[in-house]
Amino acid sequence: MIDKAQVQARAQNQYFEMKNVSKIFKTRNGPLTAVEGVDMKLSVGSTLGLVGESGSGKSTVARMLLRLLKPSGGQILYGGQDITEWKDRQLKSVRRSVQWVSQNPAAALFPNLSVGHNIMEPLRTHGIGTSREREERARELMRRVGIPQEGFYAFPHEFSGGQQQRIVIARALAVNPKYIVLDEAVSSLDVSVQAQILNLLQDLQEEMGMAYLFISHNLAVIRLVCEEVAVMFLGRVVERGKSQEVFSNPRHPYTKKLLAAVPSFTDEGVAPLNETNLLQGDPPSPLHIPSGCCFRTGCPYATEKCAQERPVLRRVGNQEAACHYAEDLPEAR
Ligand SMILES: Nc1ncnc2c1ncn2[C@@H]1O[C@H](COP(=O)(O)OP(=O)(O)OP(=O)(O)O)[C@@H](O)[C@H]1O
Ligand SMILES: [Mg+2]
Structure with missing residues (x-):
């Protein structure tokens, strides 16, 4: 030991x-x-x-x-x-x-x-x-x-x-x-x-x-x-x-979605998932990565800025996230 x-x-x-x-x-x-x-x-x-x-x-x-x-x-x-x-x-x-x-x-x-x-x-x-x-x-x-x-x-x-x-x-x-x-x-x-x-x-x-x-x-x-x-x-x-x-x-929309896709357990069994939170479709192909933010095509909060500028990983609260709007997103779940 x-x-x-x-x-x-x-x-x-x-x-x-x-x-x-x-x-x-x-x-x-x-x-x-x-x-x-x-x-x-x-x-x-x-x-x-x-x-x-x-x-x-x-x-x-x-x-x-x-x-x-x-x-x-x-x-x-x-x-x-x-x-x-x-x-x-x-x-x-x-x-x-x-x-x-x-x-x-x-x-x-x-x-x-x-x-x-x-x-x-x-x-x-x-x-x-x-x-x-x-x-x-x-x-x-x-x-x-x-x-x-x-x-x-x-x-x-x-x-x-x-x-x-x-x-x-x-x-x-x-x-x-x-x-x-x-x-x-x-x-x-x-x-x-x-x-x-x-x-x-x-x-x-x-x-x-x-x-x-x-x-x-x-x-x-x-x-x-x-x-x-x-x-x-x-x-x-x-x-x-x-x-x-x-x-x-979670501060990045992708992490929020990943977490929202985990079923939670309640006294009545498995809680139904909130459909609007689920990851939709397949991610883009690594052969054709989108301009700007790589997650923007599946992100409900994406704006024109996300298509233009690639967000860098930066300190947000107690962690780091690569999202232009990390501070402004609604709470998880
Ligand atoms: N030797 C290789 N030649 C070509 N493409 C590769 C090679 N190894 C991995 N890739 C590609 O690189 C990307 C990342 O693959 P990787 O295996 O690292 O993913 P992963 O996150 O470990 O996935 P999984 O959860 O399925 O194991 C994929 O698109 C994969 O097809
Ligand atoms: Mg692997």
Whole structure:
């Protein structure tokens, strides 16, 4: 167990940061702007949430932040060092400190390796420990994530989805990472299993002090686990701040709509959604991003100014929002 002061000391110069980062993919249909002008920081010991609908650029941001993908513009810093241009060989030590847990545990595990060997695999790849030490470590991690020891020689398909995700988490922890990206890591699990995994992740973070970049469509989950959140729309961060502030008093019309689209529960069951608040139609294509504000074509408050001038992310109340009219919009919901 490490205490808060140790976690903070560890965090001091341990962070990933992106400055004004963009990513343009070359596609058959022309250049596709997946991410534009994003600033972000992920420090050891913290949890940052990334939320936004499908295709808004969340995974691309995560892959660039960890330099698994090279940005088209902007800078990536690791502990203050500019790693934007680093080659694979230089990035090896950086990558060892990063693990990725995604939506589909069955696909992430090697089907022909036993659970124990799956968990030991990253240790073997990085040449860590003797085979005996690796086994001890795998067994300890199984205990930690709640997989019975009898499962060591069993195969992944013999476990439920929730158990498989625990095995993936155990494997991610094997190399003692400082950063874990959880990309829709609980989305495919049923609600009670989601809660167990989220509790496990929180306990592990308290014990080990690593950082989580938590990507999800699910606002309730983000609200529960993330201190800070960035809301993405069409490759841009449109709102950012402490989760509590952003969710209790959203300042960008897109965040307001996202929140309004979450059904709430009352004594009579699920409350009907206010139709006028719902997100209408598909967002614009990243191949043809509108002029000015990227959200204006779906925004009920858009004016001519929104078509002319791109709003920048700026301080509004206790958070930041990229909307010309953030101060003047009606209260949420
Ligand atoms: N390698 C690639 N080549 C071309 N386009 C890509 C590539 N990777 C992502 N894109 C495009 O970039 C945009 C952002 O994709 P990304 O996967 O980051 O979104 P996302 O927010 O993670 O979505 P989801 O919630 O569905 O996972 C999408 O329009 C996607 O089609
Ligand atoms: Mg994604």
